[in-house]
Amino acid sequence: MRILLAIATGVLLAISFPRFYFGWAATFALIPLLFALEQPGNRSSLVSLKVAFRLGYLAGLVFFLLLLYWITFLPQENLTIPYAMFPALLLMTLYLSLYPAVTALTSVWLARRGAPLGLVFACLWTLFEAVRGSGMFGFPWGSLGYALAPYPHLIQFASYSGIWGVSLWLALISGMVHFYLSLPWSSKKVGLLVAMMVVLTIPYAHSRVVLSARQPRAAVRVGLVQPNIGNNKWQKAVRDSVVTVLLEQTKQLADENINHPPDLILWPETAIPARLPREAFYRFRVEDVVTQTNVPLLAGFPDGEPLSEGGYRFTNSAGLFLPNQGMVNRYDKRHLVPFSEFFPLPVLNRLDFGQSNFSSGDKPGVIDNLSQPFGVLICFESIFPGPARELSREGVRYLVNLTNDQWFGDSAAPTQHFYMNVLRAIENRMGLARAANTGISGVIDPYGIVRERSTTFIQARMLVPVELGRELTFYARYGDWILWVTGGLVFVFWGLGRRYL
Template sequence: MVSVNDIAMWRGESSSRVWTDLFWACAGAFLLTFAFPRPALGLLAWVGLVPLIVISLTSAPIRAFRVGYLTGVLHFLALLRWVIGTIHQYGGVPWIAGVAALLLLCLYLGAYLGAFAWGLSRWRRGGFFSLLFAPVLWVALEYLRTMALTGFPWGLLGYTQQNSLALIQVVDVTGVYGLSFLVVLVNTALALCVVPLADRESGRCGWGAPVLGMAVAAACVGAAFVYGTHRMAQVDEAQGKATTLKVGVVQGNIDQAVKWDGAYQFATLETYRRLSAEALKQKPDLVVWPETATPFYYLNPVDGVLTREVNRGLAQGDADWILGAPAAERAGQGWRYFNRAYAVTSEGAVIGSYDKVHLVPFGEYIPFQDLLFFVKRLVASAGNFSAGTKGDTIKGWDWQVGVQICFESIFPELSVASVRSGAGLLVNLTNDAWFGRSGAPFQHFQMARFRAVETRRALARSANTGISGFVDPVGRVTGATPLYEEAWRVASLPVMSLTSLYVRFGDLFAWVCAGLALLMGPVIGGVRRRNP
């Protein structure tokens, strides 16, 4: 077995240096992971990157990359550990394949922290330069992670601040990237206070940059709090003037192991009929069922008996309904399948629909099927799903609904597109049974919460096994349900028309950060190194 001493010998380093790097990588991963649900200790995020930034500002780029990469891999291994059970149980592959899939994913995601540390070390200049360069580089890399390949923006750093209501209001200008910027800015300011102590031999022991850095960081965070407090008052005033709808959400708690078993279909529909009957006593205007709540092709003649059973339940009251179901449509000689949300009246008339746009790789389609012919999809109801049209809304009423199905709620551009199309209310249908009793359902709900604040639209969320509930346009959560319990909730939600800067300009802040990262790093930093 290869030891740490052997690794150190091969690299020409002392074993104590390797152990030190391992310690700080583990410490950083621990702080970052615990800042997310659960336990959601968001304050840890403000110091979680300090060790890595100190190492980056005082060491060679190769060492900075090593510590950053290891920090990222360990952090994501802990944050995304639910992937193993999901792939094993629902993908039909052995446990070892689930472990391998998680490891490959984390080796990829860890590269972003490695690149952050390498870039900060490679192009470091004075303290004030690093104070600005670190947060813009971090945001640029987060945005790249959101867009690269199919995109995987799970666990962006700004999400750790969900419980600071005044602070998160800034996302209606910058998106969640603005919060990530502030968190990294504070981490860098703190790191600059440590650098004079950690790097005495270099002679860079002045305290001007640390004092200035702390002052700038405090001013920026303070300004964000002031903005948030003022903006909350404005949005609350707009909510008070808006038309309200009484919306119900239903949580069926259907076991994923039997969800697609034909023998349980009528039992599933009876569960939703019974829970909906309780919700209808509150006289809601709209009732929402979760993603694929009807485990068959609703409205397809092949499943006519089950469709009639659903419509019988919908006729219990005067409410309209949004319900999740797979859909199949003829396409030439074959079929196209969709993960769909139907809007249906109490008389059974379909007045609108939405097809999921951002599909889950290996969940709803298999990429590179010729190579991965042995991999089973996690959703066993159909062939590969087709994507809907970005920006589509349900327009069956005087107001429009922007729908997010499952993990579409972690992609802010989708909710922004629906609001630009006229949505006055957001609805998230999801089935988080895949995640088990891990931190993932809490993290998923955490990210969906930000879509309400970014767009200034109320959000109703219906999840098969939880968490269901409501988020107002300021980000306040009401009616959140426990996991793995049958439940229903009803709340009055405003139909908003307010347009946030984030809806108007999208990810402009992230693009500016990406441009600054390129300018300050390869351009200015490269010039400095060529002309010392």
């Protein structure tokens, strides 16, 4: 029975995310695992630490296998080892499942010393999610709070707490329900029921107040080009045609809006399959179109800077082109994807799995050459709260996300990736425009509401208003303060449990 309960938690967590869109399941997804950590028929007795670890690990295995199945969609032509994506999915799942396993183990250890299991579990779940999303191997994909990204009318408080506050809220709902059901009937249950209703309803009420008080904001007009180019763009035989598609789409977008031209046009991540600053033929073509349309362009491209000691320093970059001026500013991606864009362990660099060999940039993606400065997030960077917050503190007025999600195929990954940007918009209260090679491209307003979006694997272009940020949010100013509060709650619940339970 305990095994089935752990599996149920894994399934409920997985269906909380797109494409299932059962975000409501995230409010009670952790409850089955919590009951699995108790001995059958005796809720005051807990399983051993070894069993707790195994149950948490099983829940994690089920969750991450179902959530990250799209890793197997990685095109085989990009791999030097056939079918390497299948062991990659397995290894990644085995690693990520350690976090719910350690959460379960630590929660049982504390519960044996008087802490209420459900409440400390909720706090530890949030803390270990934050640990999972940090550092060189950080991967916050599937963090509980992202399950509510399609429902911005519930999560406006993220402008204070960030993504981890949303995760804590959802985990606490599960923890409080478990705690309530575990207590014998007494006046304490009435008070706990009232507390549960308060925790459940305050964020919704706050969001209603915030959304009803919205005022029109100043906006810039941003053009998005979704070229829908296949992975064969890296072949020399098709590079010219790829560049031609981008230039034609850009000219058409400008011509369609000649009376009210865009303030900026975005191309996706590595849209140009050439080292644009160093390959004059392609750079001149881009500069010519920018001058013809008289519209600034932010273009994604790979670059390779020759080093004095030999070899190249490769980067995943974005450059701003201005009419009659060429490229005037650029950003080199800083937060690279481990094992895809670089190997985090130098000893493994000799192995060739088809990965890139990019180097990280050394400065944030602030582009301040236009009337309204904006911040650039390339692909993977938008799933982390830190880079966008840093850009907000640097004074940008809106965010742009350039990405190429073609690798994910027709899976849930492009949708999951797109909706994580909702949290970045709310956390920093500024609009976000997104250009994706095969979709999803679109615009999100400062309240996390998706104002326009494309579908996947079609060629598209659109002109969207991107609302500007006004002042730093509480979250932008103070960052992940909620994690310190969450850590403190662990000790508060432990102390109260030892005294009153």
